[in-house]
Amino acid sequence: MTQELxxxxxxxxxTCLYVDDLDxxxxxxxxxxxxxxxxxxEGRHIFxxxxxxxxxxxxxxxxxxxxxxxxxxxxxxxxxxxxxHIAFSVDGENIDVWKELLxxxxxxIESEVTWPNEAVSLYFRDPAGNSLEIVSPSLWNGNV
Amino acid sequence: MTQELxxxxxxxxxTCLYVDDLDxxxxxxxxxxxxxxxxxxEGRHIFxxxxxxxxxxxxxxxxxxxxxxxxxxxxxxxxxxxxxHIAFSVDGENIDVWKELLxxxxxxIESEVTWPNEAVSLYFRDPAGNSLEIVSPSLWNGNV
Numbered sequence: 692m693t694q695e696l697x698x699x700x701x702x703x704x705x706t707c708l709y710v711d712d713l714d715x716x717x718x719x720x721x722x723x724x725x726x727x728x729x730x731x732x733e734g735r736h737i738f739x740x741x742x743x744x745x746x747x748x749x750x751x752x753x754x755x756x757x758x759x760x761x762x763x764x765x766x767x768x769x770x771x772x773x774x775x776h777i778a779f780s781v782d783g784e785n786i787d788v789w790k791e792l793l794x795x796x797x798x799x800i801e802s803e804v805t806w807p808n809e810a811v812s813l814y815f816r817d818p819a820g821n822s823l824e825i826v827s828p829s830l831w832n833g834n835v
Numbered sequence: 836m837t838q839e840l841x842x843x844x845x846x847x848x849x850t851c852l853y854v855d856d857l858d859x860x861x862x863x864x865x866x867x868x869x870x871x872x873x874x875x876x877e878g879r880h881i882f883x884x885x886x887x888x889x890x891x892x893x894x895x896x897x898x899x900x901x902x903x904x905x906x907x908x909x910x911x912x913x914x915x916x917x918x919x920h921i922a923f924s925v926d927g928e929n930i931d932v933w934k935e936l937l938x939x940x941x942x943x944i945e946s947e948v949t950w951p952n953e954a955v956s957l958y959f960r961d962p963a964g965n966s967l968e969i970v971s972p973s974l975w976n977g978n979v
Contacts, residue, residue, distance in 0.1 A: 698868055698925075698929055698933065699868045700868065700885050701885075701886055701923070701924040701926070702886040702888045703847065703885055703921055703922070703923060703924070704922045704970065704972055705920070706850040707921065709915070723844060724843045725843030725844030726844060740975065741846055742846040743846055743887070743972075745922075749920075751917065754920075755917060755918070761948045761949070761950065764947060766948060766958075767946055767966045768966070769917075769918040769966040770918060771853070771918065771919050772915060773914055773915035774912065774915065775851060775919070776851045776893075776913035778847070778848045778889075779846070779847060779848060780845040780846045780847070781843075788842055789842065792842060801909075801911050802909050802910065804904075804905045805905070806905065814911045816911075822912070826848065828848055828887075831873075831889055
């Protein structure tokens, strides 16, 4: 039955990071081309669209402690502390332009890594300390 | 210059969750069709491909404390505690089949939410307590 109906996860739709200061986060993420702000709830969250994916930034003080519901059905509590990590997909041939863009926006590049398959990762931090990476999808065999 | 070279983030390539027990995580995530195990480092991480996206499960005891590098360039430290959250994209018409699949695999559905635009979310937890959701991409206007 599973195969007939093609019951499978089609991708990661929502990725979350947790930040203590949503204003600082918005000022920072607005510098990254390709992110489109689609929702904001003061003090609780900022949501961005990034192509097919959603990047959700939450203040864990709210989401880990304050129960919300939709028509009486709870949205389960969640929220982390410490540095999360995500990687954004970029065109690999533009890594040098990205480096310039980040530096010109006052974003410090924490590390640059060239992987065995020649993909290059740039690592930097958001104001909450989350570790962000930009890299070509060729890092994962080019098909992701 | 930015527009000419189309300098933009193309999507979220890597999404991370943190787990304390990688064996328990692997046993759990192997029940979810659409996730393909692509790498495992004992005690440190398990990596899954999910269509265009990568889901990386890390033991934060390692990644938040033990510096690793590639040719002398550091992979920045990261790692969280507490319940993270991600949503997987599924075909919305199959939500009832997913509910059956989860229950048949001993996975408790924590909540079911019908959103104002009629998308339905099923929420459940991984063994580390991370909040997982499956939902149609129509939740975010159908284009993600």
